[in-house]
Each structure stands twice: as structure tokens, then as C-alpha cells.
Amino acid sequence: MSGQTDQLNAIVGQRIEVSPGLIVLRVVPDGWKLADFEAGQFAVLGLPATASRHPVSDPKQERADPDKLIKRAYSIASSSVANEYVEFFIVMVRSGALTPRLFALSVGDRLWLSPKVSGLFTLAEVPRDQHVLLISTGTGLAPYMSMLRSDLVCDDPRRFAVIHGARHSWDLGYRSELLTLDRMCPNFTYLATISRPEEEPIQWAGETGYIQDVWQRGVLEESSKFRASPDDTHVFLCGNPSMIVTMEKLLNEQGFKEHKRNEPGNLHMEKYW
Secondary structure, X not given: OHHHHHHOOEEXXXXXXXXXXXXXXXXXXXXXXXXXXXXXXXXXXXXXXXOOOOOOOOOOOOOXXXXXXXXXXXXXXXXXXXXXXXXXXXXXXXXXXXXXXXXXXXXXXXXEEOOOOEOOOOOOOXXXXXXXXXXXXXXXXXXXXXXXXXXXXXXOOOOEEEEEEEOOHHHOXXXXXXXXXXXXXXXXXXXXXXXXXXXXXXXXXXXXXXXXXXXXXXXHHHHXXXXXXXXXXXXXXXXXXXXXXXXXXXXXXXXXXEOOOOOOOOEEEEOOO
């Protein structure tokens, strides 16, 4: 165990429970400096198999090599400008190997954080004169929070919009921050939708249905007069695979084309599930 402990190079600086099964975890490197990164990229977190699991997770599964760190990649939600810590928006997979262990951590506990940050799901290849539409479900919102915290400039000609879908209102992470940005920045729009409004303890007054339903109803354009066009907008998709498949089809029909290194387009997709 001492060898594993020596590998744990970071500390939990903050843990916020957004709702049961959803946390925001702020991780601080211990004695070393974070590498520069671009908003939208991901880092890797790790814990030994001997680390405790959260009580509500499924029973522990035996691993062939209990001394090996369990590692998984997570999109960074914090700004690329601040380098004192990195923040992650994580959902518990009860049968998973790592997330039940991450959920069992408290402030001050140690874990492993990759010194290297990777990923191509960024704004790097989006021209500055193009608007940006960020569409996500669940924790797919994480890379967008990094983009907004790093690149959104209020009153700028460039417009940003977020469409975020979840089952319940309490699963809409970062909602307060996004609502504040929506009120403060005339060039930013936040649109949230939930798919199970009948389970809300207090009647939900916002949009309901899946993201594709909201999109086909034209809610974004009606609410903010922001019409996403292939001529002046880049669209990002991140989250549930079925949402990505459905939205890709709808957007293709409207003239959006997947962006590739050798074939530039205006539709960017993060398929990490």
C-alpha cells in the first residue's frame, strides 16, 4: 500500500454533492504544477483497488491486480486560465470500478491526477467570428463549463449558447452559474430541459422533453433570437450517445458537417461513453 500511496500525487480540495450520484470534485496537485491545457480537454484520475467504495455502490468486484491503479479519463470543467486546481463533474456508475471510489473521497484525501492533459474537443479550430452552440446531457456539460469560463466575453459580438438536458431539475449541474451568465451576458443563452417533469416535487416551469424535442420546437431561436446556422455557427455535442446520434442526423439535415482534421466542418462531437 505504501507504493500506491506514493503514486497519489493530488489532494481533494473541494467536494460538492450536486444531487445523489452527482458530484463536483476539485483536485489540487500536491507539490507540482499543472500543465497548461485548452478548455474542453480531459485529464485522468486514479485510485488503488484497495480504496474504499461508496456505501450505495454495487458490491466490490475483485480485480486481478489489486496493486494497480484504476484510472479513467474525465473532462475538465474548470477554467484553463486558473492552474491551481482542476475541477470535474462526475456521475456515479454504481457497478463501476472507479467512480464509487471517487465518491467515497472527502476533502483532504489523496488520489492520482495525470500530469498530462489531452483531447481535441476544443475551440482551437473554431474561427473567432463564429458563434458557438454547446449541446449536452448530464455530465457532458463539463467541457463546456471550461470553455465558458475560459472564452466567454460578455457583450462580445460572438454568441455562446448552452442547451443542457437531464432527467430531473436537481441533476442540472452548474445551473446557478449558467443562469447568472444568461442574465449578465446578452451574448449568452442558457436553455435547460428535463425529461421526467412528472417526478418533480415542485412543478417545473422550464422546458421539458429530450434535447432533440426542444431543438425541433425551435425553442432556442424563440427564446433568444439566436438561430444556429451552418454559415456562422459551430455546434458541439457531448453526452448520451443516443442524443449525439439523433442530433447529428438533425444537424446534418440542416447543413452542418462533422469537423475532421482533413475535412473541416462545423459539427464537433465527443463520444466518450
